[in-house]
Amino acid sequence: MIEAPDLLAPGGHIARPVFQLRGVSKSFARRNVQALDKVDLTLLEGQFASVIGASGCGKSTLLKIMAGLTPPSSGSVMLSGKPVLGPRRDIGMMFQQATLFPWRTTLENIVLPIEIQDGKKAALAVHDRAHALLDLVGLNGFDKVFPSELSGGMAQRAAMCRMLIAEPDVLLLDEPFSALDEISRDFMNMELQRICLERNATAFLVTHSIPEAVILSDVVYVMSPRPGRFVRAVEIDLPRPRTLDMLSTPLFGDYTKTIRGLLDKGAFI
C-alpha cells in the first residue's frame, strides 16, 4: 500500500484529507481487462497530486471513478467524508479538449455548469464571477466572443473558467494542456499553479508528461499498466511557487530521472 508520505500540508499544519480512495479496482468484464488494481490514494486539502503513466495504464479510468462518472468494481471513494456515488458539484473537471460549445459565447460557456445545476436565473447571477474569472486567466474582453474565434490556449483558459465557476473544492484534470504547444502549455501550467495556490484548491492531474507532473505537483504517483496500480509515490520537494526556471535545475533533473526510471521498469512488464 502506497500512501502520500506525510500528512503535512504545504503550510506545515496537519491537512484534512479531501479524497480518500481505498482498494479501488475496476475491471471491464466484456473486454476481460483489469484497468485498476486496488488503488489507494489520499489527497490532502491544498495538495497538488499527479498520476503519470503510459497511455492505457488506467489513469483516466481512475479519474473518472474519482469524478463519479463511472463506478468502481470494488473499493471505496470518499470525498470530503461522503461517498462518491455520482457526479458531485464540489468537483471541477477539465479535459484534454476544451469542449466549448460553438453556439454559446465564451461567457455562456463558462456559466453552463451553473445553468445546468441551478437554472438560467442563477447563471445570470454569476456573470460577475465569470467576468472575474476571465480577468484571472487573462481573457478580459472575450466574454461575448464565440469559441470559433479563440485560439487553442484561449479555449483551454475558458474551459478553466468553466471548471472554476461553481467554486469546486477539488480539481480533476485529465491531460488538460496536452493538446497545446509547449510554449502555451508551460504558461498554462504556471497559471494553473497560481490559481490553485490562490484558492488553496486541491488538484489531481492525469498526465503523460514527466516535466509537467514534476513542476506542478507535491507528489507524483507513478502508475504501471495492466493492471493499473501505483508503483511509487514520488514526493517533489521544490519550493512554491514553482517557476519555469526550475525546469533546468539539477534537482528537477533528478526527479524526472527517477520517474522515467520507474516508468521504464513498469511499462514493459
Added chain:
Amino acid sequence: MTGIQPTVAGEILPADTVWEEKLSWFDALPRPVSMIGLLVAFLGLWQLVTGLGLVSPIILPGPWRTAQELVFVGQSLLSGNYMLAAFWVTAQEVVLGFIIAVGIGVALGVLVGETAFGERAVMPYIVAIDTMPKLAFAPLFVAWMGFGISSKVALAAFISIFPVVVGTAAGLHAADTNARMLFKSIGASRWQTLIKLKIPTGLPQFFTGVKIASISVVAGAIAGEFLGGGRGFGELIRVAASQLDTPRVFSLIIYLSLLGLVMFGFVVWVQRRFVFWHRNSTTQD
C-alpha cells in the same frame, strides 16, 4: 541588411525569387465565365443537333422553340389561368407533404436517436421500409385516400420522411464523448443533455436530412400525380407528353423545378438562422 543575418563576403543574392504557381487555364477560369461558358456550349450543342435535323423536333425541340414555350407558360402562369391553379395544387401537396415528413420524421428520429429501444427495435424496421421501392406504394395510397390531393401528400411525405429520420438520429448521436462526459460531470439530466447538448450539436445533420427531404418531396408529389391523376402540375406534364408537346413538357419541368428551389432555399435560410455557428453549411452538404 539588418545585421542579424550572417553574410558571406562577396556573396551575390538576387533581389527577389518570386515565382507564380501554375494553374491550368481550365481551372483558372472565374466562376461566372465557366458557368456561362458551359451553358453556351450546351445550348450550342443543342442547337447544332436540332438545327442539322439529326433529331426530330417532336423528340427534341430546338432551344429557341423551347424558350418561346417557356415564355408562353410563364405568361399563362402569371395571368392566373388553369396552369396557375395546377401549380397551386402541386405546391399545396409539396408543402403539406414536407410538413408531415418533417413532423413525423423528427418524432421517429428522436425515438431512434435518443432511446435504446428505438435504436434496437424501431430502426431495423425503418431501414427495411426505406429499402423498399417507395413509389410502388402509390397505387395503395390512391386506393386508401382516393384521387384527391391527400394521396399525393401521403406519397410525397412517405418518400421524404426517411432522410429526416436518419438526419435527426445521426444528429443526436453527433455529440462527442468529451462533450457527453462534460455534461455528465456537471450533473446534467437526460433532458438537459438532449436540449442543451445533443439537439444543438445535431442541427447540421438534421438540416442535411431536411434538405434532401425538401427536394424529394417534389418528386414524390409529381410521381403521385402521374400515378394517381388529379389537377396538379404532374397532370399537365403527363397530358403534354401524351400529346408529344415536348417543348411544353420541358417548360413545365423548368417551372416545377422552381418549386423545389424555393423549398430548398427556405430550408437553407432557416438553417442559416439557427445554425449560425456552422460556417461551412452551404448548399453543398
